[in-house]
Amino acid sequence: MSNWKLICKLEDIPQLGSRVVHWPERGKVAVFRSSDDEVFAMHDKCPHKGGPLSQGIVHGKRVTCPLHGWNIGLDDGKAVAPDVGGCKTFEVKVENGEVFMAA
Amino acid sequence: MVSGHAYGKSIRTVKTCVGMEHCRFGTQLAMSMGVKLEKMLFDMYAPHKVKLAVSGCPRNCAEAGIKDVGIIGVDSGYELYIGGNGGIKTEVAQFLCKVTSDEEVMEYSGAFLQLYRLEGWYLERTCHYLERVGMDYIKGKILEDEEGRKALYAALLAELKDAKDPWATSREPQAIKQFIPIMVEA
Ligand code: SF4
Ligand code: FES
Numbered sequence: 045m046s047n048w049k050l051i052c053k054l055e056d057i058p059q060l061g062s063r064v065v066h067w068p069e070r071g072k073v074a075v076f077r078s079s080d081d082e083v084f085a086m087h088d089k090c091p092h093k094g095g096p097l098s099q100g101i102v103h104g105k106r107v108t109c110p111l112h113g114w115n116i117g118l119d120d121g122k123a124v125a126p127d128v129g130g131c132k133t134f135e136v137k138v139e140n141g142e143v144f145m146a147a
Numbered sequence: 148m149v150s151g152h153a154y155g156k157s158i159r160t161v162k163t164c165v166g167m168e169h170c171r172f173g174t175q176l177a178m179s180m181g182v183k184l185e186k187m188l189f190d191m192y193a194p195h196k197v198k199l200a201v202s203g204c205p206r207n208c209a210e211a212g213i214k215d216v217g218i219i220g221v222d223s224g225y226e227l228y229i230g231g232n233g234g235i236k237t238e239v240a241q242f243l244c245k246v247t248s249d250e251e252v253m254e255y256s257g258a259f260l261q262l263y264r265l266e267g268w269y270l271e272r273t274c275h276y277l278e279r280v281g282m283d284y285i286k287g288k289i290l291e292d293e294e295g296r297k298a299l300y301a302a303l304l305a306e307l308k309d310a311k312d313p314w315a316t317s318r319e320p321q322a323i324k325q326f327i328p329i330m331v332e333a
Pocket of ligand 1: 164165166167170171172173174177202203204205206207208209
């Protein structure tokens with residue numbers, strides 16, 4: 045994976061919030077920013093019933109789905125037990141205050 | 148009225164009847180009095196929720212008799228009632244005084260609410276506060292001590308004067324931007 049796509053500036057994503065990225069082959073991807081400025085990306089689709097994770101509450105390295113409160117790990121995209129399932133995650137990196145996603 | 152005022156320990160929307168504006172019985176402009184009070188008390192937090200109502204005449208369609216501050220229009224001005232409650236245990240508001248102008252309504256009710264804000268315990272509604280301190284005490288502070296009343300009122304206004312509408316900032320371009328999707332070219 046050496047092909048990185050510039051998404052936005054880090055400051056364009058609210059802390060403990062997210063932005064939605066429309067990516068032609070991937071559909072909607074949620075890009076999250078944690079309180080210590082780590083950035084994560086995954087399909088904006090909860091493994092439970094497809095809730096918009098980008099509108100969820102970010103805490104630590106997790107996001108809570110706004111629909112029924114599942115917790116999804118931001119780094120692995122997996123639902124936190126007792127719930128099962130997962131979202132596809134995408135590689136992201138921050139360089140000089142800019143966010144890139146692996147193509 | 149901002150959304151938080153609907154559930155915070157804060158001023159709630161001021162209820163009014165249609166008043167002299169639209170009602171043949173009306174003796175006072177209840178709606179405009181209500182708007183004035185609501186604007187004056189914008190962003191006011193308190194030990195517990197604070198409800199006000201203004202009725203244009205003693206028929207009292209706005210049910211001012213069960214509000215923390217109830218205002219009832221009469222021919223010669225307004226009657227002020229305090230410490231009413233419409234909750235689990237209904238409490239009839241007690242008569243505080245009669246005033247003649249809108250400005251006085253604001254001053255007297257503002258002073259009473261400021262006193263409550265200073266002395267009320269957390270989660271103590273005005274009816275419980277009133278029961279604890281007694282009506283005579285309130286009358287002493289609000290009716291008999293003119294200077295004290297004016298000072299309380301001035302303090303309330305000073306505390307609320309810089310109140311900002313928290314939802315106004317959410318309309319700024321910088322805030323809206325976070326909801327706009329980022330398009331990635333193929
Ligand atoms: S309280 Fe009086 S003025 Fe207001 S609507 Fe009722 S009758 Fe009319
Ligand atoms: S859709 Fe996310 S918890 Fe149900």
